[in-house]
Amino acid sequence: MSLKIKNLSVSLGEKQILKDISLEIKPGTIHAIMGPNGSGKSTLAQALMGNPNYKIQNPKSKIQINNKNIINYGPDERAREGLFLAFQNPTAIPGVSVANLLKTAYQLVKSKNKESRHKVGIRDAVNAHSSQTASGHNPALSVWQFNEMLVEKAKKLGIPQEFLRRSLNEAFSGGEKKKLEMLQALVLEPKYAIFDEIDTGLDVDALKIVAKAIDELKKTGCGVVVITHYQRILKFAKPDFVHILVKGKIVASDGGKLAQTVEKSGYKKWSEN
Amino acid sequence: MTQFAQPITSGYQYGFHKPENYAFKAKKGLSQKTIEEISWHKNEPDWMTKFRLDALKIFYTKQMPAWGGDLTKIDFNNIYYYIKPIGKKAKSWEELPKDIKDTYDRIGIPEAEKKFLGGVSAQYESEVVYKSIQNTLSKKGVIFLDMDSGLREYPDLVKEYFGKLIPPADNKFAALNSAAWSGGSFIYVPKGVHVELPLQAYFRINAANMGQFERTLIIADEGSFVSYLEGCTAPIYTTDSLHAAVVEIFVKKGARVRYTTIQNWSTNVYNLVTKRMRVDKEGIGEWVDGNIGSKLTMKYPSVYLMGKGARGEVLSVAYAGANQHQDAGGKAIHFAPYTSSKITSKSISARGGRTSYRGLIQVFPHATAAKTKVVCDALLIDDASRSDTYPTMDIRHSDVQVEHEATVSKIGDEQLFYLLSRGLKKADAEAMIVNGFIEPIVKELPLEYAVELNRLIQLEMEGSVG
Numbered sequence: 001m002s003l004k005i006k007n008l009s010v011s012l013g014e015k016q017i018l019k020d021i022s023l024e025i026k027p028g029t030i031h032a033i034m035g036p037n038g039s040g041k042s043t044l045a046q047a048l049m050g051n052p053n054y055k056i057q058n059p060k061s062k063i064q065i066n067n068k069n070i071i072n073y074g075p076d077e078r079a080r081e082g083l084f085l086a087f088q089n090p091t092a093i094p095g096v097s098v099a100n101l102l103k104t105a106y107q108l109v110k111s112k113n114k115e116s117r118h119k120v121g122i123r124d125a126v127n128a129h130s131s132q133t134a135s136g137h138n139p140a141l142s143v144w145q146f147n148e149m150l151v152e153k154a155k156k157l158g159i160p161q162e163f164l165r166r167s168l169n170e171a172f173s174g175g176e177k178k179k180l181e182m183l184q185a186l187v188l189e190p191k192y193a194i195f196d197e198i199d200t201g202l203d204v205d206a207l208k209i210v211a212k213a214i215d216e217l218k219k220t221g222c223g224v225v226v227i228t229h230y231q232r233i234l235k236f237a238k239p240d241f242v243h244i245l246v247k248g249k250i251v252a253s254d255g256g257k258l259a260q261t262v263e264k265s266g267y268k269k270w271s272e273n
Numbered sequence: 274m275t276q277f278a279q280p281i282t283s284g285y286q287y288g289f290h291k292p293e294n295y296a297f298k299a300k301k302g303l304s305q306k307t308i309e310e311i312s313w314h315k316n317e318p319d320w321m322t323k324f325r326l327d328a329l330k331i332f333y334t335k336q337m338p339a340w341g342g343d344l345t346k347i348d349f350n351n352i353y354y355y356i357k358p359i360g361k362k363a364k365s366w367e368e369l370p371k372d373i374k375d376t377y378d379r380i381g382i383p384e385a386e387k388k389f390l391g392g393v394s395a396q397y398e399s400e401v402v403y404k405s406i407q408n409t410l411s412k413k414g415v416i417f418l419d420m421d422s423g424l425r426e427y428p429d430l431v432k433e434y435f436g437k438l439i440p441p442a443d444n445k446f447a448a449l450n451s452a453a454w455s456g457g458s459f460i461y462v463p464k465g466v467h468v469e470l471p472l473q474a475y476f477r478i479n480a481a482n483m484g485q486f487e488r489t490l491i492i493a494d495e496g497s498f499v500s501y502l503e504g505c506t507a508p509i510y511t512t513d514s515l516h517a518a519v520v521e522i523f524v525k526k527g528a529r530v531r532y533t534t535i536q537n538w539s540t541n542v543y544n545l546v547t548k549r550m551r552v553d554k555e556g557i558g559e560w561v562d563g564n565i566g567s568k569l570t571m572k573y574p575s576v577y578l579m580g581k582g583a584r585g586e587v588l589s590v591a592y593a594g595a596n597q598h599q600d601a602g603g604k605a606i607h608f609a610p611y612t613s614s615k616i617t618s619k620s621i622s623a624r625g626g627r628t629s630y631r632g633l634i635q636v637f638p639h640a641t642a643a644k645t646k647v648v649c650d651a652l653l654i655d656d657a658s659r660s661d662t663y664p665t666m667d668i669r670h671s672d673v674q675v676e677h678e679a680t681v682s683k684i685g686d687e688q689l690f691y692l693l694s695r696g697l698k699k700a701d702a703e704a705m706i707v708n709g710f711i712e713p714i715v716k717e718l719p720l721e722y723a724v725e726l727n728r729l730i731q732l733e734m735e736g737s738v739g
Contacts, residue, residue, distance in 0.1 A: 049694050053686075079696035087694075091687040095709025104705070105695040167709070184695065 002026045003083075003192040003223050004064040009057035010040075010047045016057060017043045019248045025192060025223040030214065032234055032259060033227045035245035036267045041227045042088055044245070045196040048225075049085040050075035065191065080109055082191030086181035086198050088227075092170040098180055099150060099164040102187050106146065109188050153186045157209055174201030182210050185217060192223040199233040211236030231263040246270045302350040305329060308452050311354065315421060315455075318428055328441035328451030335445035341631070342569040342598045347543055352485075352515055354453045410468070415499075416461040417472055420488045423459025430461060434492055438521040438549050438577075446517040446545040450486045457487035457518065462497040462528075471500040471533075471719065489520040493528040493556075502719065504535040504563075514541055516567075520548040524556040526580065531559040535722055537566035537729075540597060544570040554580030554609075561717050564591040564599050565729060573631055575604035578612035578640075589618040590714045593626030593658070594733055602632040602649070602663075607640035607673075618649040619711045622658035623733065630679075631663045638669045646676040652710050653683045654703065654734075704734040 003025040010018040017040045025031050035041050047054040048063060050073060063071045065081050073081065093101075141149065151161055157179050169177050178198050185193050198210055214237040218224050226237060234242075234256070242258035243250050244267065251270040252258065308329050312322040337344050410417050416427065424431045441451035462468060493499055516538060524530045530550065538544055544567035550558035560574035576585025587603030605614030620628035630649040651660035662679050684706050692702035708715070708727050715723045 049690075051690055074699075075690060075693040076696055076698050076702075079694055085694050087691065091685065091691050093688050093691065093706060093709055095712035096705055101692065101695060101697075101705070104701065105697060108698075108701075109696040188695070 001066050002064075004062065004067075005048070006060070006062040006064070007058055008044075008047065008061045008063065010043055010054050010061075011057050012043060012054055017054075017248050018047065020058070021245075021248075021250055023243065023250070025225060027191065027221045027223045028218055029240040030218050030224045030226060030237060032239035032242045032256075033225060033245055034229065034231075034242060034259065034262055036271065037229075039245045039267075040248040041245055042196055043248075045085055045088075045194050045225075045227055048078075048194055049083065050078050076108075079105075079188075079190075082109075084185050084188055084190035084193040086178075086185055086193065086195045088196040088200070090169045090177050090181055093168040094170055096168050097165045098168055098183065099147070101168060102150060102184060103143075103146060105184075105188060106141075109190075150183075150187060154183055157183055157186070157213060158206070159183060175203060175206050178202055178210065179206065182213050186213060189220070190222060192225070193217060194225040194227065196227045197229065198226070199228055199230060207233060208236055231259045234259045244270055301353055303329070303332075303352070303354055303449075303453070307354050311453065311455070315424075317424065318432075320432060321424065324436060324441075325452045325454075328448050331441045332445060332448035332452055335442075335448055337445055338571070341571045341600045341629075344543070344545075344569070347515060349449075354486075406470070406472075413466050413468070414463040415466060415468055416459065418459045420457040420459045420490065421455065423490070427459070427461070430492070431459065431490065434490055434521065434523060436521075438523065438551050439519050439547050443547060447519055447547045450488060450517045450519040450547070453486045454488035454519070455486055457489040457520075458491070458501070458503075459489070460491040460499065460501065462491075462493045462499045464494045465496045466494075467498040468500070471502050473502045485516055487518045489518070491520075491522040491530060491532070493522070493524050493530045495525045496527040497525070498529045500531040500533070502533045502535075502722075504537065514543060516542055516544045516546070518546045518548075520546070520574075522548075522550040522558065524550055524552040524558045524583075526554045527556060528553075529557040529559075531561065532574075533561040533563075533718065533722075535563040535565070535718070535726070536570065539566060540568050540594075542567045544572065546570075546572045548572065548574040549577065550575070550585065551577045551579055552583040552585055555582040556580065557584045557586075559586045560588065560603065561714070562587065562589045562601065562603075563714075563718070563722075563726065564589075564601050565726075566597075567599075568596065569598045569600065571600045573602045573604050573633070575606065575633075576614060577606050577608065578614060578643075579608050580612075581609045582611045583609060584612070585614045587614075587616045587618075588714045588717055589616070589620075589630075590711050591618075591620040591628050592730070592733065593620070593622045593628045594736075595624040595626060598627045598629070600629040600631055602630045604633040605635070605645060606633075607636040607643040607645065610639065610641045611643070612640055613644040615645070616647045616649075617714065618647075619714055620649075620651045620660060621654065621707055621710065621730075622651070622660050623654035624736075625655075625657040625659075627659040627661075629661045629663060633665045633667070634675070635667045636669060636673050636675075641670065641672045643672075644674040648678045650679070650710070651681040652707065653681065654707070700731070700735040704731040707734065 005021055005023040008018055008021040021044065033041055043054060056071060061071060062069050065083060070078050070081055150164060154161065154164060159179050178201055181198065195214065199207055202210060211233050214224055214226065226233065226239065239256050239259065242254055242256060244252040246267060305326060308325050312325055418426065436451060439447050441448040460472065491501060522530055522532060536544060548560065552558040558576045562572065562574050564570045564572065574587050578585050585605050589601050589603055591599035591601045593599040599620065602618055603616040605616060607614065616632055618630045620630060622628045628651060632647055634645050634647060636643050647664060649662055653660055660681055664677060666675065668675060684703060688706055689702055692705060693699065697705065707730050715726055718726065
């Protein structure tokens with residue numbers, strides 16, 4: 001049981017960005033990936049989630065979730081296998097609320113093993129007005145229960161309830177967007193979650209809340225990858241492993257203390273090689 | 274409803290009768306004789322016969338519009354101009370095209386409704402519903418009839434307003450409708466009366482309403498309120514290729530009318546409709562117009578703001594799929610001071626479909642302190658699809674506040690990837706983006722319409738993904 005990345009080489013356009021990355025993330029552990037700007041951190045996140053703009057270079061490249069190779073899976077299939085990505089810059093989707101998205105996504109991700117039914121989908125109005133419809137798709141939770149769970153998790157993150165009905169990532173501050181990404185992770189309960197610079201744009205209080213949530217995910221057995229420039233989030237969400245990514249390669253891997261080394265002396269030591 | 278008991282000339286039947294009773298069927302093609310026959314069969318007053326014949330002359334002299342969509346394929350001689358709507362519909366469920374039946378199944382429309390929508394059944398149960406609504410309305414003095422009955426029962430009222438807002442000479446298709454009209458709704462709401470329930474053509478189910486050349490006239494007297502709904506989101510199958518309706522609405526001082534249409538004709542239909550509202554002092558006129566079906570739609574609901582402080586609003590949403598062209602929009606004409614108008618248009622083009630926004634804002638010199646706002650947004654699903662904007666503004670003085678916003682966007686790869694990464698399949702993700710795009714208009718629709726529209730978008734997206 002683990003998320004295994006084997007010999008992952010990735011290019012964007014003509015340019016090769018990741019070179020032969022191998023990592024193993026076990027359930028219930030936190031891996032931090034640190035590195036200077038342009039080292040390929042976000043590329044790693046996007047490639048893991050299956051962004052079609054990023055091309056896999058090496059035919060030997062593998063991404064395995066619990067021994068199943070998902071390297072040829074589309075992003076939606078990866079999500080249904082239990083992978084989650086919190087975006088660095090989540091895009092705005094006018095007219096689509098986080099509540100609406102999560103209602104649909106929850107049904108799909110959670111009922112993964114059952115062949116998803118034809119009409120599962122975009123029917124906020126129906127779902128909101130007829131618990132029968134939605135509970136038909138997801139016997140585990142009624143619409144009412146789902147909403148209650150959503151509101152409770154939002155509250156934990158300090159997200160006002162009205163935000164749940166507003167258009168996704170539209171007219172939200174940077175910090176609010178990051179919290180909404182975190183909320184999605186908490187609701188969808190992925191097996192493995194990647195947080196791409198979730199700490200940027202957060203004030204100290206928000207940072208603590210988000211780090212606490214990451215820690216909570218870890219405790220429920222989620223394997224976590226935290227991509228960051230700074231050590232400060234790692235003070236609250238203590239990593240079991242730290243990997244240094246420079247020019248598309250992992251140049252060092254060690255325990256949590258490595259982050260402190262970076263904090264003190266930067267990446268020079270690895271960049272010069 | 275006295276007309277149900279009256280013996281009626283020839284085979285023409287009003288109301289709820291069995292299809293096999295419809296004996297009369299006119300020959301194909303348009304001529305003075307055809308029009309005279311229509312009027313004679315309906316036992317109309319002389320002024321209406323003359324109105325029709327004059328309109329026919331105008332129709333002959335008017336040029337086809339050279340703008341908008343491609344109208345060259347319409348063959349006026351290959352159309353039945355008078356035929357009982359029931360008679361021209363499919364005779365049995367089995368005769369309906371498979372794609373139409375499948376869509377009904379997938380939307381989940383109950384069996385009885387399916388048959389009615391497919392034109393198979395006269396749906397006798399709805400007669401009961403209609404009559405109970407009629408009882409409630411008539412207590413308040415509200416008239417809600419099909420246009421033919423309206424003319425028979427209230428000839429003077431009809432004569433005072435009919436063709437006054439959209440004269441036959443307005444355009445070629447208004448002239449055609451004026452000559453050949455049948456069916457449609459006639460509504461009168463007395464002073465100060467608020468009709469709480471939306472009136473639905475759906476309830477007034479005698480299929481005359483779904484005719485080719487329906488004619489609707491609504492008069493909302495001072496301080497009254499009425500909301501009218503027509504159409505439905507399920508595809509309406511018809512063998513006719515031309516639908517040319519005229520809708521005239523009079524909104525008197527302080528009154529408010531909202532007229533909602535969801536059009537989903539089968540994709541062989543030319544849908545060419547003239548809709549106009551005249552809004553008097555401090556009145557409010559609103560059009561909510563959804564176009565999903567048809568081969569070509571040309572429709573620009575308009576508000577004529579005649580009285581001080583009158584307000585008009587047009588909300589238009591259009592979807593054009595393969596081989597479809599939706600040329601839609603709205604017009605607001607300001608004749609008086611302190612009038613305000615807003616036109617919001619949202620269009621979606623997919624699978625090579627084409628949408629056009631066409632709008633007109635006119636502000637006349639004495640319409641001081643007028644305000645107008647136009648927002649038109651177009652969404653393209655793929656590279657094969659097309660969207661154009663043709664806004665016209667004619668502002669005759671400077672004391673006016675004008676806003677215009679227009680955007681054209683494609684479903685972004687980023688948006689799509691974001692939703693996919695949450696586990697949504699491509700069709701679901703696209704449908705979610707599209708439904709989000711039209712949400713500002715859909716939320717104005719009655720819930721059942723909104724739900725069906727969202728589901729239809731979902732089906733269309735599944736189709737486009739293959």
